[in-house]
Amino acid sequence: MKRRALAAALLVFATAACGLDVNAALPFEVRPGSIRPVPELADVDITVGSKDFTEQIVLGYLAELALEAAGANAIDLTNISGSNSSRYALVDGQVDVQWEYTGTGWLSYLGNDKPIPEEKAQYEAVSKADLARNGIVWLPYSEVNNTYAFATTESYAAEHGLTTNSDMTRFLRQHPEEAVFCVETEFASRPDGMPGVRRTYGFDVTRTKTFGAGAIYSALAGGTCNFGEVFTTDGRIAGLHLRVLADDRKFFPQYNASVTLRKEFLDRYPQIADVMAPVSDALDNKEIIELNKQVDVDGRDPAKVARDWMIAKGFIN
Structure with missing residues (x-):
């Protein structure tokens, strides 16, 4: 000692x-x-x-x-x-x-x-x-x-059959009014953020709401938005019963x-x-x-x- x-x-x-x-x-x-x-x-x-x-x-x-x-x-x-x-x-x-x-x-x-x-x-x-x-x-x-991803609530994902970003894209093409996203201010405009991921998957956004990173999780859980930018290993994912959508086209960095x-x-x-x-x-x-x-x-x-x-x-x- x-x-x-x-x-x-x-x-x-x-x-x-x-x-x-x-x-x-x-x-x-x-x-x-x-x-x-x-x-x-x-x-x-x-x-x-x-x-x-x-x-x-x-x-x-x-x-x-x-x-x-x-x-x-x-x-x-x-x-x-x-x-x-x-x-x-x-x-x-x-x-x-x-x-x-x-x-x-x-x-x-x-x-x-x-x-x-x-x-x-x-x-x-x-x-x-x-x-x-x-x-x-x-x-x-x-x-x-611990990379970026989109998430939604478990109940919303189960209701609409969402497990991947491609699922989300197909769903939003049929229901564009549901395309309400919560993201960080920087993510909203950064090339490796919202602009890039939208080009990769081809989905439109009806409305974007910007928050600090920590506030997005509670905004998702509370229904302020249907989809939100998250970090894939954040403990609030489990605590707030969120589902991370798989980045099946591997846009986000590893x-x-x-x-x-x-x-x-x-x-x-x-x-x-x-x-x-x-x-x-x-x-x-x-x-x-x-x-x-x-x-x-x-x-x-x-x-x-x-x-x-x-x-x-x-x-x-």
């Missing part, structure tokens, strides 16, 4: 100038389950970072719990404000392990103009380019894909979550890849939506939500 306290104190000093807040350790004991202690990771200090929204914080805690079960000292640097700050913390060595999204890496960090439509191809492209250019390794991606590390750090501790693999494999959109819901809708602490999921999956005890 003295070693961990010293490491945390040094990290606080090192990150204070950057405005990053360190929470030295998990607030509870972690006992191994199917994730067993790894001798090479025993007492190794590993700093885990995340961005400052629910899903990222939950994913960060999942990584910390897995690493603690393997015997490492996980240092909590979750909840970093902004994607660019969290990315810099990883590249600069303030963070050792961090979940990232393939589309964000490809479009925002690597500066590409066009996404790659298929999940695997997008992952392979970003992992190859980021390693070559920045020395960042992307571990195999999970099925968590945002699969993957654990990222600096190559030099992974070369020192290659066992981290094996520790994180079962956690990544167990995650998909259904699982992460439920975890996000427990935080955003039910008001639970994200660390406890992550712990309970890891126990339920048998990864820890």
Whole structure:
């Protein structure tokens, strides 16, 4: 414990100038389950970072719990404000392990103009380019894909037989008066938002209402609009009984979550890849939506939500 306290104190000093807040350790004991202690990771200090929204914080805690079960000292640097700050913390060595999204890496960090439509191809492209250019390794991606989508209520979707954007398009051609959409202001005019998706699917819009991102979910549930722009893994989807319509023509970019590390750090501790693999494999959109819901809708602490999921999956005890 003295070693961990010293490491945390040094990290606080090192990150204070950057405005990053360190929470030295998990607030509870972690006992191994199917994730067993790894001798090479025993007492190794590993700093885990995340961005400052629910899903990222939950994913960060999942990584910390897995690493603690393997015997490492996980240092909590979750909840970093902004994607660019969290990315810099990883590249600069303030963070050792961090979940990232393939589309964000490809479009925002690597500066590409066009996404790659298929999940695997997008992952392979970003992992190859980021390693070559920045020395960042992307571990195999999970099925968590936090991309854009249209959603409606479960009852509305069931009444009109809607499961995909193509279903929505056919329905709106027959019932144009139903084409009332709630979207963010930026999404309404951005080429990779409403203008582009309308061209791809060929649907018309009778009325567009603009909201902040968080307000769209309640507007959908309350009947203010029939269709709305959402993020596919938001916990309010489950909490408000919304149905995400499948992007069957794959217009929206792919945002699969993957654990990222600096190559030099992974070369020192290659066992981290094996520790994180079962956690990544167990995650998909259904699982992460439920975890996000427990935080955003039910008001639970994200660390406890992550712990309970890891126990339920048998990864820890």
